[in-house]
Amino acid sequence: MYMLNDWHFARPALADSYLHLFELGLTSARGLFARRRMGKTEFLKKDFIPAAELRGYVVVYANLWDLEVDPATALIAEFYKVVEPKGFDKIWANLKLPVAKIKATGKIPLMIEGTLEAELSNVKKVTGTLLMDAMQAFDKTKKPMMLVIDEAQVLAYEENSHFCHALRAALDIRKERIKVIFAGSSETTLRKMFGVASEPFYNWAPLEPFELLGNEFVEVMVEQVNAISKYPLSLLEAQNAFSQLKNTPEFFRRYIERYLINPLDGEAAALETTKNKVFSDQNFKKQWSSLLAADRVILAMIANDVNDLHGKMALQRLSAELGIELNDVNKNTTQNALRRLANKNIVTKMDYGVYQFEDEAFADWVKHRD
Ligand SMILES: Nc1ncnc2c1ncn2[C@@H]1O[C@H](COP(=O)(O)OP(=O)(O)OP(=O)(O)O)[C@@H](O)[C@H]1O
Numbered sequence: 001m002y003m004l005n006d007w008h009f010a011r012p013a014l015a016d017s018y019l020h021l022f023e024l025g026l027t028s029a030r031g032l033f034a035r036r037r038m039g040k041t042e043f044l045k046k047d048f049i050p051a052a053e054l055r056g057y058v059v060v061y062a063n064l065w066d067l068e069v070d071p072a073t074a075l076i077a078e079f080y081k082v083v084e085p086k087g088f089d090k091i092w093a094n095l096k097l098p099v100a101k102i103k104a105t106g107k108i109p110l111m112i113e114g115t116l117e118a119e120l121s122n123v124k125k126v127t128g129t130l131l132m133d134a135m136q137a138f139d140k141t142k143k144p145m146m147l148v149i150d151e152a153q154v155l156a157y158e159e160n161s162h163f164c165h166a167l168r169a170a171l172d173i174r175k176e177r178i179k180v181i182f183a184g185s186s187e188t189t190l191r192k193m194f195g196v197a198s199e200p201f202y203n204w205a206p207l208e209p210f211e212l213l214g215n216e217f218v219e220v221m222v223e224q225v226n227a228i229s230k231y232p233l234s235l236l237e238a239q240n241a242f243s244q245l246k247n248t249p250e251f252f253r254r255y256i257e258r259y260l261i262n263p264l265d266g267e268a269a270a271l272e273t274t275k276n277k278v279f280s281d282q283n284f285k286k287q288w289s290s291l292l293a294a295d296r297v298i299l300a301m302i303a304n305d306v307n308d309l310h311g312k313m314a315l316q317r318l319s320a321e322l323g324i325e326l327n328d329v330n331k332n333t334t335q336n337a338l339r340r341l342a343n344k345n346i347v348t349k350m351d352y353g354v355y356q357f358e359d360e361a362f363a364d365w366v367k368h369r370d
């Protein structure tokens with residue numbers, strides 16, 4: 001059995017280019033986005049953070065998605081761990097309690113609902129104060145900080161708005177010493193976060209696409225395979241596989257693994273198995289059936305690269321598939337569907353009337369369903 005733990009494709013130049021821009025001093029924050037499973041977290045953790053540490057930054061990393069607590073608490077916790085690990089344990093124990101209670105309850109009996117709500121709002125107040133405390137502890141230290149916020153779009157959710165304002169205020173006055181990376185998989189939400197005037201982080205960080213892994217990544221992976229396997233993998237086949245797997249590094253790694261474990265079955269079989277596994281997700285079915293009929297029609301058009309979603313053809317298709325009179329569908333039908341799909345982070349608006357799936361695998365599933 002091969003262990004593929006050490007198969008990280010290092011990207012030192014990319015890490016350096018990020019650090020370099022911070023060092024030029026033109027910006028103190030950056031936002032980067034790419035779709036799911038494209039390697040953002042792996043880059044941040046394995047390339048960027050070690051490089052930042054080498055340059056003398058203290059690094060705080062928080063992933064706002066895989067959390068057992070709310071993002072505010074998590075971020076402060078990570079912050080404290082780095083800045084003042086000793087004083088932290090006590091605060092943490094106090095803070096965690098009410099949240100843990102709520103999580104455990106699931107269904108909340110009516111009589112204690114009020115108490116829990118009070119405790120929750122208490123947590124919110126406490127996190128505001130704690131953030132200030134944490135920042136003040138940081139002010140007494142010497143090193144610059146790199147704050148890496150992964151899945152940062154979570155900050156834009158309504159329920160986190162209080163904390164988001166507090167965070168922005170705290171960071172505003174520390175731009176010299178705290179550099180921030182916001183990373184996320186929802187371009188729509190990140191765009192809103194940095195591009196809408198009423199949002200706390202409006203204009204706070206330039207937002208740019210994360211550089212995706214490409215041919216060089218495939219080449220290095222193939223070299224690795226061929227260094228350990230008796231059954232060489234051809235670069236051409238691997239490139240084809242990468243493309244069929246929607247250029248998704250995670251899926252490609254699974255393909256490689258499959259190939260190494262069953263080399264005698266050959267490359268084509270490894271690709272077929274991997275595709276079946278990654279593209280026939282039960283979740284897609286669930287997601288699809290939870291959508292309104294109009295949203296499904298629109299989504300299918302996007303999956304099939306229909307360009308003019310607002311045009312006459314699109315309206316005709318809506319009318320035909322929904323079984324309603326052409327007079328009764330109009331541009332609002334399309335507009336509303338697109339808004340719902342974007343709010344659910346299923347699609348991202350690229351331009352007027354041009355939309356793209358956030359998850360290419362879902363696009364493929366929609367396109368090829370029955
Ligand atoms: N540089 C790399 N070298 C080797 N494999 C990689 C690399 N980057 C990503 N991968 C593979 O892709 C997988 C997904 O990467 P990662 O979790 O970083 O994606 P992500 O963009 O953060 O996705 P999400 O938005 O779902 O969090 C990794 O677990 C790994 O298998």
Ligand SMILES: [Mg+2]
Binds near residue numbers: 040041042
């Ligand atoms: Mg990630």
